[in-house]
Amino acid sequence: MIKKMLGRHKAKMKLSLRICVHCGLCAESCFLYMTRGKKPEYMPSHKIINSIGKLYKKRGKVDTALLEEVKDIAWKKCVLCTRCYCPFGIDIPEMIALARRVCRSQNILPDFDKA
Amino acid sequence: MVKGKRKPLKQITAAIKKYKKVLNIGCGGCVSVCLAGGQKEVLALNTELNISFKFDKASTRCDGVTVERQCNMKFLVELDEIVEGYDCLLSMACGAGVQLLAERFPHLPVFPAINTVSIGVDRDIGVYEERCRACGECVIGFTGGICPVARCAKGLFNGPCGGVSNGKCETNSDISCAWVDIFNRLKVQDRLDEIIRIQQPMEWQNQKQRTTIQEPYEKRYYRK
Numbered sequence: 001m002i003k004k005m006l007g008r009h010k011a012k013m014k015l016s017l018r019i020c021v022h023c024g025l026c027a028e029s030c031f032l033y034m035t036r037g038k039k040p041e042y043m044p045s046h047k048i049i050n051s052i053g054k055l056y057k058k059r060g061k062v063d064t065a066l067l068e069e070v071k072d073i074a075w076k077k078c079v080l081c082t083r084c085y086c087p088f089g090i091d092i093p094e095m096i097a098l099a100r101r102v103c104r105s106q107n108i109l110p111d112f113d114k115a
Numbered sequence: 116m117v118k119g120k121r122k123p124l125k126q127i128t129a130a131i132k133k134y135k136k137v138l139n140i141g142c143g144g145c146v147s148v149c150l151a152g153g154q155k156e157v158l159a160l161n162t163e164l165n166i167s168f169k170f171d172k173a174s175t176r177c178d179g180v181t182v183e184r185q186c187n188m189k190f191l192v193e194l195d196e197i198v199e200g201y202d203c204l205l206s207m208a209c210g211a212g213v214q215l216l217a218e219r220f221p222h223l224p225v226f227p228a229i230n231t232v233s234i235g236v237d238r239d240i241g242v243y244e245e246r247c248r249a250c251g252e253c254v255i256g257f258t259g260g261i262c263p264v265a266r267c268a269k270g271l272f273n274g275p276c277g278g279v280s281n282g283k284c285e286t287n288s289d290i291s292c293a294w295v296d297i298f299n300r301l302k303v304q305d306r307l308d309e310i311i312r313i314q315q316p317m318e319w320q321n322q323k324q325r326t327t328i329q330e331p332y333e334k335r336y337y338r339k
Binding site for chain 2: 080082101104109
């Protein structure tokens, strides 16, 4: 299922991962990065590489532990405000949304009903 | 955040029973956080609906999908391929999300599955209190951080009405009077002089449709 989902967006994922030159410009447009002490894990490029990048590299053959890791990035480190800016035009929110969709397909979701 | 509450099952079934294939669309935004319209709630509602239709020997069947946010067209694009073949859409987003969904798919009937209740705060898991009515004219700076529009049943701007009794509202004795709370809070802060002057009647900007454009972007969107 994950393979199928990723397959539909393969070209876009590949292009996004390939054209990122780690310039860091996206970081300054991310309010979470700016307000969390500029920690690298909040950089949009870092979030993409460690979520979609890993899913792409493993071609969808992922275990629950990795999906939990992706969940953590896609929900806790990004609120999908869509404010991130990439000078190369990488659609960062779309990639994070895709990572969330993959998690959703496996029923790996944030628990809003837990204290 | 926006708070919502699911409509009664009967109301939902009555709206969609004449359609055969229904797509229930959840929203991963505010309604997901307030446990009204996220992926889990979509699954729960679909199970209830399908059992109910089976029980009534109706041919309606519901499928579900959850998008990240229904109030942003960007996240509705993924539905373009999915909605094909469905007779109607059921949305578990807030009123804004439902309307944007209907705008995206004007050829399909769209029904809301939740009632958008308020802009509120989280008191506990599943417990939310209204705090804002998006009136567009915030006065809480002068009222000790207590909103007279959302908290006062009559939305009074210049002190309590005659119905206040022992600090409680006349509409419900469990609800404390907003103006008594405002008085007490300002007294603690020694700012009572701020509610002595008469507040002008408000313009009720929320009575007409508003579009918000932040100041730095005004040049971009306003026509000269």
